[in-house]
Amino acid sequence: MSVYSKEDVLRILSVIPDPEIPVVNISEMGMLRDVLISDQGYEIIITPTYSGCPAMGLIEHDIRMTLEASGVFPVTVKLVQDPAWTTDWMSDEAKDKLTKYGIAPPLHSSCSNDVFGQNVIACPRCKSTSTILLSRFGSTACKSLYKCNNCKEPFEYFKCH
Amino acid sequence: MNQQQALYKYCVGLGDDALIQSYRLSEWCRNAPILEEDLALTNFALDMTGRAQVLLSYAGKVEGAGRTDDDLAYRRAERQFYNHLIMELPNGDFAFTMARLLFTATYEYYFFTELKNSADHDLAAVAAKTVKEVKYHMAHATDWVLRLGDGTEESHNRMQKAVNELWMYTHELFATDPDVAMLRDGNIAVDLAVVKSAWLQFISRTLTEATLAVPADGYQQTGGAAGIHTEHMGHILSEMQYLQRAYPDATW
Numbered sequence: 001m002s003v004y005s006k007e008d009v010l011r012i013l014s015v016i017p018d019p020e021i022p023v024v025n026i027s028e029m030g031m032l033r034d035v036l037i038s039d040q041g042y043e044i045i046i047t048p049t050y051s052g053c054p055a056m057g058l059i060e061h062d063i064r065m066t067l068e069a070s071g072v073f074p075v076t077v078k079l080v081q082d083p084a085w086t087t088d089w090m091s092d093e094a095k096d097k098l099t100k101y102g103i104a105p106p107l108h109s110s111c112s113n114d115v116f117g118q119n120v121i122a123c124p125r126c127k128s129t130s131t132i133l134l135s136r137f138g139s140t141a142c143k144s145l146y147k148c149n150n151c152k153e154p155f156e157y158f159k160c161h
Numbered sequence: 162m163n164q165q166q167a168l169y170k171y172c173v174g175l176g177d178d179a180l181i182q183s184y185r186l187s188e189w190c191r192n193a194p195i196l197e198e199d200l201a202l203t204n205f206a207l208d209m210t211g212r213a214q215v216l217l218s219y220a221g222k223v224e225g226a227g228r229t230d231d232d233l234a235y236r237r238a239e240r241q242f243y244n245h246l247i248m249e250l251p252n253g254d255f256a257f258t259m260a261r262l263l264f265t266a267t268y269e270y271y272f273f274t275e276l277k278n279s280a281d282h283d284l285a286a287v288a289a290k291t292v293k294e295v296k297y298h299m300a301h302a303t304d305w306v307l308r309l310g311d312g313t314e315e316s317h318n319r320m321q322k323a324v325n326e327l328w329m330y331t332h333e334l335f336a337t338d339p340d341v342a343m344l345r346d347g348n349i350a351v352d353l354a355v356v357k358s359a360w361l362q363f364i365s366r367t368l369t370e371a372t373l374a375v376p377a378d379g380y381q382q383t384g385g386a387a388g389i390h391t392e393h394m395g396h397i398l399s400e401m402q403y404l405q406r407a408y409p410d411a412t413w
Contacts, residue, residue, distance in 0.1 A: 048211070051294060052210045052214075082282070084290040135200065135201065136301055138200070141208065
């Protein structure tokens with residue numbers, strides 16, 4: 001019964017932006033995990049970046065609306081916790097987009113030592129490595145706040161997770 | 162208690178720890194000493210609310226009576242909450258909040274690191290996610306305890322006072338009972354002896370570095386696992402559950 005292939009569905013969903021960082025989409029962020037197609041319809045598997053991510057309800061809504069507008073239905077959206085989301089899943093393309101947007105992308109991921117350790121984060125604007133951590137948390141849980149000593153601009157760093 | 166009932170209680174206890182701790186940290190919203198601190202504490206609270214949601218949903222599934230995460234959060238009475246008492250204590254001053262966060266986040270870091278190996282797939286999944294998050298809570302609290310402990314005379318005294326007052330609530334974190342022992346034998350629950358030794362090592366090192374004295378063990382307060390709480394718990398619930406009590410089944 002399925003008219004649309006998994007690739008079709010993934011392509012349709014790739015237009016949905018991350019609600020908090022609209023320059024990247026949910027697929028590039030690694031939140032869109034899978035599409036299962038059966039006689040019952042289309043099941044979209046997503047995972048939250050952080051346990052308390054307040055955007056999940058909105059993302060689920062966006063997925064339904066986007067697919068329905070393209071004639072893909074019935075749709076169910078399933079939220080899975082396992083495996084836990086990691087910044088490893090962010091595509092290089094997404095990291096480039098983040099940098100251009102003014103957010104320093106995660107250095108690497110699953111890093112246990114970046115919490116207590118001192119990582120060198122380059123300024124996304126002037127590329128200077130002379131930067132200082134102002135706050136471990138920025139406008140969202142996934143980012144921390146830095147200041148560049150060279151261009152004097154503050155910027156956000158997307159933390160490894 | 163059979164295995165299913167024990168697992169329900171275990172999941173509810175973990176969910177309640179996150180929920181009640183989140184409630185307390187949320188009280189710092191717009192009251193923290195600086196804006197960055199306000200953001201940090203509310204972000205921690207958000208992590209914890211998310212964790213509570215997943216754990217209470219799972220507890221409802223284990224129970225099999227059709228109760229949702231919201232039912233469990235907003236429709237249970239005080240005696241049916243199984244959080245550790247340390248989570249519900251009032252925030253006190255900033256030193257008290259940070260000393261508590263150091264104790265609880267360090268406990269959670271080592272606890273969930275162990276729980277990642279649980280034979281229960283759902284618990285292992287929550288644990289893997291939680292470890293990534295509490296690492297930041299622990300680092301943040303450590304920074305503040307070092308800064309305030311090894312700070313001015315007043316900040317040092319306040320931090321030492323907080324550590325001393327909280328100490329009698331810390332041993333409960335590592336107390337076990339026959340139900341937890343049963344789950345542990347089934348490789349579902351964590352061996353708390355392992356968590357305790359790692360916790361004590363980290364805390365002793367941190368307090369010493371912060372020029373603070375590690376308190377001597379004296380009387381230890383317990384009760385959370387039996388649903389017997391401090392006088393503060395009822396006040397938390399009366400506010401937290403108000404809407405669902407006044408307007409049952411209200412939805413957005």
